[in-house]
Amino acid sequence: MRTPDEQLHALIAEQAAEWYVAHRDGELAPSQQQAFMHWLRASPVHVAEYLSIAGMARDIGEAARQNTTPLQPLLREADMADHVVSFDGTAYTPAPDARAPGKYRRRAGRDHRASRSPRRPFARWGVGIAMSVLAAVALFAGLQWFASRPQLQTYATRHGEQRSLQLPDNTVVRLNSDSTIAVSFDRRQRRVEVVRGQAYFEVAKDPARPFGVQVDGLLIKDIGTTFDIYRQEADTTVTVAEGQVQVWRAVPAPSTGWFGLDRYHSAPQGRPIVDLTAGHQARIAASGQVESQGPVDVQRATAWTQGNIAFENQAIAAVAAEFNRYNNLQISVSDPRIAMLPISGTFDAHDVSTFAAFLDSLPDVHVETHGQQLVVVASRVSQRHHK
8 A cells, every 4th residue: 555655746746747748739728838837836846757757758759769660560469459649649449350450440530638548558669659759849848947947045044143155156145143035046147135134245256147136125236246235124224345236126027936036027127226336335215215325334334244243323222232133132221311322332243241241331321130131221320310
């Protein structure tokens, strides 16, 4: 008795064979083509099984071309009484008085697929000869479509984790904490989507395949450069370390594409929202509105790639939020007056205790520990003063 896995594999193999026969018999109707694409996309196993069936047909056709034995004696030896497919697609059946060579008559107008009987043995060589014709159409449009699809891969980091990786084109990507990218490469272009979080790109040069980064409704087009992208809830921050980038408004595609990843047209349209050169940064809303733009300290802005948090005249609440990206011990600033105090410094992103000690040393600031949370409050002296 077959296991459930074996039964499922047999069912998929049968479906793949049926789709192969359907393509072999002629062009599919639009509804059938849509159903076939849906079946392929349902699972990589479907694609693999279909390619396996097509490969078997090619191999059998090659064996048949090398075989010179006449067809009819083989059919007689195999006791193949009927349901043999001719080269023109019609079926042959033996005359009722004999099964000898030359006694076959044509049954015109009947669908040969409906006339097959699964209980009768197949003529192995007869089928092989028939397959020799099918081998010429084995590489039909569906296979070409599959082969041309982009290579897709997703990379992600957990909370507090950072990761460096090298893409197939030798581009180096550094992922910050709680970040995900989806990589889509093909022969014409290289596309990466920043699904969430922050990524730093050192792009490998390839003039034949442009490199672009998609973030929500934006498309960042690389012009041979190194840059950082931070996707937040309300906006995206782009920082250029080397070279130049252009930020475009991405145009929605008419369909979701292969497995839903290619949601925007590959070529930007209109004019770029902003041009950025080395040492500059821009914060842009998903609508395309530029909220801020100008020169920036790149070393400080990309300090996370070295495992640090660097800040200058930033509010305590904003710096605390950065520490919370990397640590389980979370910092909470309960007093709004303390939250807005500006501070400067550089700290190890995972050294929360040192940062807490720094805050506690500030005038009018006190840090309390409550389980897995550090609460930043006004000191008692400050509280008495404000009373």
